[in-house]
Amino acid sequence: MSDILNIAAYKFVRIDDGPALRDSLLAQARALDLRGTVLIAPEGINLFLAGTAANVESFLAFVRADARFSDLVAKKSWSATQPFRRMLVKCKREIIRMDHPAIQPAAGRAPGVEPQTLKRWLDQGHDDQGKPVVMLDTRNAFEVDYGRFKGAIDWRIGKFTEFPEAVAAHRGQLEGKTVVSYCTGGIRCEKAAILMHELGLPDTLQLEGGILRYFEEVGGAHYEGDCFVFDGREALAPDLSARRQEVSARAPEDPDLELKRPASSPA
Incomplete structure (x- = not known):
């Protein structure tokens, strides 16, 4: 029986009160017995949390009561056990490190494509204008090894800060x-799509909600393998069930995404 609700959410929005927000969110998360990681930076917020459904929903309501996060969208999945060992709230320079200061998603995002539309395009072999569709994986190489969209471009980057050079x-x-850029939950492909537009690739879209939302709304169509996640479940199948739980104790717990390859290598 899966009693633990897992959520992944982010929003690019200007945040000037990081330390105060950190203290408030940490106190609320602890009061609700949640575990996971919340990252706060001047560019926005990124969170991966798990707990009972009622407590997770209470936390989301608390966060959304702040006008800056009123439209925060959470991707949800379930697990039989708590996949995190502790509760962390951190202030960082970026919620997803790219080391490219000109990219400011809060100032305007690149256009996206919804999962259902992407599936239709992949089914028919082209977009609605008849142009070929190319899937571009923006994740680290070890994540791609767990699974990816069929035929996706993979530049074998070791960390997201290498992505701008790879695009060039x-x-x-x-x-x-x-070009449809994609990642686990949408945060990396959002920055990636903005960068690609600035580099003169105007037909770049981001997959709204990333692989997790695609799994939630479409399933595994056109996807091969699993999706690595930054918690003790290690990876999720297209039906959002956990994989490789026998090695979950060694999986990383920080969605900062500047992580080294986990101790357990993918099969």
Whole structure:
């Protein structure tokens, strides 16, 4: 029986009171007996949390009571046990490190594509204008090894800060196509899509909600394997069930995404 609700959510929005917000969210999360990680930076908030459904929903209501996060969207999945060992709330320079200060998603985001629309495009082999669709994986190489969209481009980056250089080196590979950037929950592909527009690739879209929302709304169509997640479950199948729980104790717990390969290597 799966009694633990897991949520992943983020929002790019200007935050000037990071330390005060950190203290408030940590106190609320502890009061509700939640575990996971919340990252706060001037560019926004990113969170991965788990607990009972009632307590997680109470926490979301608390967060959304702040006008800056009123429209925060959470991707949900279930597990039989608590996948996190502790509750952390951290203030960081970026909620997803790219080391590219000109990219400011809070000032305006790149266009996106909904999971159902993407599935239809992949079913028919092109977008609604007849252009070929290219899937671009923006995750670290070890994550891609767990699973990816069929035929997706994978530049084998070791960390997200390498992505801008990879785009510049392979720009010609993407020209003239509709490029859909994707990642686990949407945060990396949101920054990636903005960067690609700035580099002169205007037909770049981001997969709204990333792989997790695609699994939630579409399932595993056109996807091969599982999706690595930054908690003790290690990876999720397209039906959002946990995989490889026998090695979950060694999986990382920090969605900062500047993580080294976990001790347990993917099969």
